[in-house]
Amino acid sequence: MCWMQEEDFVTNTYHRSLLDNMDREEIREEIMSARRLVHSLRPDLAAGVADALCFRLELRTAFLRAIELSELRSNPESLSLPWVQMQAVWEPINKSRNLSTPVPEAFSTKIQRRLASTVPPRPIVQPSFEETYEHFKRLFRDGIDVLEVLNYADSQSLLVCFLRKSPIRPRLT
């Protein structure tokens, strides 16, 4: 399973609000209207660009939906739907990456120094396309697989799940 240990996960937001007080319905509507905009611009865009943008926007909608549903304890089948959608758009997203142009100036080390001014500057992390591809592919697969846990009726099944899927191999002595 692709879970990070919480002590490895940095939750510091450096006094940025991350849209805390914004309604996710409003955000979803912004994404939907952006998708409509891309559709309307389709004739003016280079081949494949409209689809590439739509797939990326769809990924964001599905991710939000997956998180929203994870707060419910409902039917595992319906919970897995956004993960299946993300899995479905991930391949076309990966294939359309050659349409993009790198824009290194969109990221700034100056901001990085301002955010974490009390620690020595650390470089911006730049995983390769391949790493990103593999990681998200695994994330979506795990998002689907982990929901099977909800169908377990006994702790033994849960134990077997962790024995089989944990990234850390247990020491079976």
Next chain:
Amino acid sequence: MAWHLGYPLSQTLLTSVYIEAMLMPSPNNIQEAHFIRDPNSKAAKDPMATVLRAYCLGLLKACYYVNEHIKNEHYYEVRLPRGTWPRKTANVLDAGGRLCHQHIPPITP
């Protein structure tokens, strides 16, 4: 993606000039969450700015939820001393297996 792997936001998402412009000053509503300073500029009229903004909004909100889930400890690690559980169970948990808190069986003496 690197943030999902455990790198801080200061080295990943928040280094984006677009995201920094959206979040500073902190927006009070969704209309304020934009990175176009001059509404009459050429950039403001570019439909791709609208698409990028929508993408960033979705990205940031997802980031917010993931962060909240971690902070609320929906997921956490269990470590127990050896000998308090049946051997195989203890090994799994010692190894850092992560359990959803609803599913942890009661501790047996």
